Amino acid sequence: MPSFSLAALTVLDLAPPALIEIAASCGYDAVGIRLLPAMPGGIAYPLDDKASLNETLARLDATGIKVADLEVVALRPETDLAGFSAFFETGARLGARHILVAGYDPDLARFRDSFAKFCEAAAPYGLTADLEFMPWTYVPDLATANSIVAPMGQANAGILVDALHFDRSRSSVADLARVPVHRMHYWQLCDGPAERPTTNEELIHAARHERMFPGEGGIDLVLLARAMPADITISLEVPTVELAKTMGHKDRAQRALDAAKAVIAAAKL
Numbered sequence: 001m002p003s004f005s006l007a008a009l010t011v012l013d014l015a016p017p018a019l020i021e022i023a024a025s026c027g028y029d030a031v032g033i034r035l036l037p038a039m040p041g042g043i044a045y046p047l048d049d050k051a052s053l054n055e056t057l058a059r060l061d062a063t064g065i066k067v068a069d070l071e072v073v074a075l076r077p078e079t080d081l082a083g084f085s086a087f088f089e090t091g092a093r094l095g096a097r098h099i100l101v102a103g104y105d106p107d108l109a110r111f112r113d114s115f116a117k118f119c120e121a122a123a124p125y126g127l128t129a130d131l132e133f134m135p136w137t138y139v140p141d142l143a144t145a146n147s148i149v150a151p152m153g154q155a156n157a158g159i160l161v162d163a164l165h166f167d168r169s170r171s172s173v174a175d176l177a178r179v180p181v182h183r184m185h186y187w188q189l190c191d192g193p194a195e196r197p198t199t200n201e202e203l204i205h206a207a208r209h210e211r212m213f214p215g216e217g218g219i220d221l222v223l224l225a226r227a228m229p230a231d232i233t234i235s236l237e238v239p240t241v242e243l244a245k246t247m248g249h250k251d252r253a254q255r256a257l258d259a260a261k262a263v264i265a266a267a268k269l
Contacts, residue, residue: 001264002230004257005030005068007188007237009208011249012043016056018249024063026254032235033094034071035087038102038208044072047090057093067091068186068233069098069130075114076104084121092125097233098185099129100160103139103148111138112148119154128185130158134207135169136200142171146179155182161228162188162237164207167219168196173227186233189225189260194218209241214259215266225267236260 006023008031014022016033023031033056037044047053060067070091073084091099099122105111119129133145145159159179165171191212197203214221214236236256244252 001261003029003068003233004260005032005186005233005235006253006256007032007235008034008071009237009239010256011253012239014249015052016045016047017052017059020056020059020063020065022249022253024065025250026257028065028253028257030066030068030233032069032071032100032237033067033096035090036072036074038072038074047094048086053090053093060094067094067096068235069100070094070096070127071100073099073101073118073129074104075101075111075118077107077110079114081114081117081121084118088122088125088127091127096127098158098160099127101129101131102134103131103137106138108138108144108148112152115148115157116152116154119152119157123154123156128156128158129154130160130185132160132162132165133169133171134162134165135203141169142166142175142179146175146183149183150178150180158183158185160185160187161224162190163214163219163221163224164188164190164192164211166224167192168203168207173223176224176227181229184229184232186235187228188235188237189214189221189263190236190238190256191215191217191219191221209239211238211240213238213240213255214263216259221263222267225264234260234264
């Protein structure tokens with residue numbers, strides 16, 4: 001089995017110390033921490049005060065849980081790359097390995113330049129920068145992400161495959177085979193209905209609020225898992241807002257982990 005990380009979005013109302021405790025109690029190896037919001041005004045835990053950072057570090061030390069990734073860096077035309085120093089420093093203190101990056105710049109040539117500079121800034125902190133393609137962004141599919149990342153000179157540049165976005169963008173395992181293996185550092189696993197949403201609004205709502213546990217939807221996760229590198233971390237990103245009204249954090253996190261392990265076991269058959 002690869003290592004499994006509990007993504008922040010699965011239990012986004014939990015601050016990092018509580019997230020770490022839930023992950024440890026369920027048997028996860030790592031967590032993802034959302035230092036920056038996915039959208040203006042969204043939930044995030046910047047850990048920009050000494051007390052919250054120290055408490056998080058103490059929980060990591062006590063449980064042995066690692067930090068797999070940091071979220072969410074949205075690169076826009078107006079993004080000031082000089083403003084990420086504190087973000088990188090916090091990530092280094094946490095021992096984080098990866099950064100989730102999203103492309104919100106319509107000028108892909110300018111985005112390539114910004115992303116390359118971001119990768120260069122992250123490298124001294126031991127962090128990879130992993131571009132997540134999402135159908136509603138300007139990097140909507142795997143082929144576009146690969147056209148940006150594959151030729152880059154920055155060794156820490158990567159591509160983040162999210163099972164939901166992979167399916168909704170109609171990306172394929174043939175596209176995946178074209179991605180250099182060293183460009184994939186971790187990936188995200190969840191499920192969703194076989195029927196794809198038809199608008200960006202529906203895509204965004206489903207991705208942020210109503211995913212399904214691995215193996216309980218209509219996405220061919222076994223096919224995808226067989227095409228992914230076997231030794232990279234799998235982040236379980238399964239927000240289930242309606243279910244959360246009747247099922248607690250630990251039960252949802254445990255269900256996600258058990259379901260993911262079943263998918264990976266099936267992929268090995």
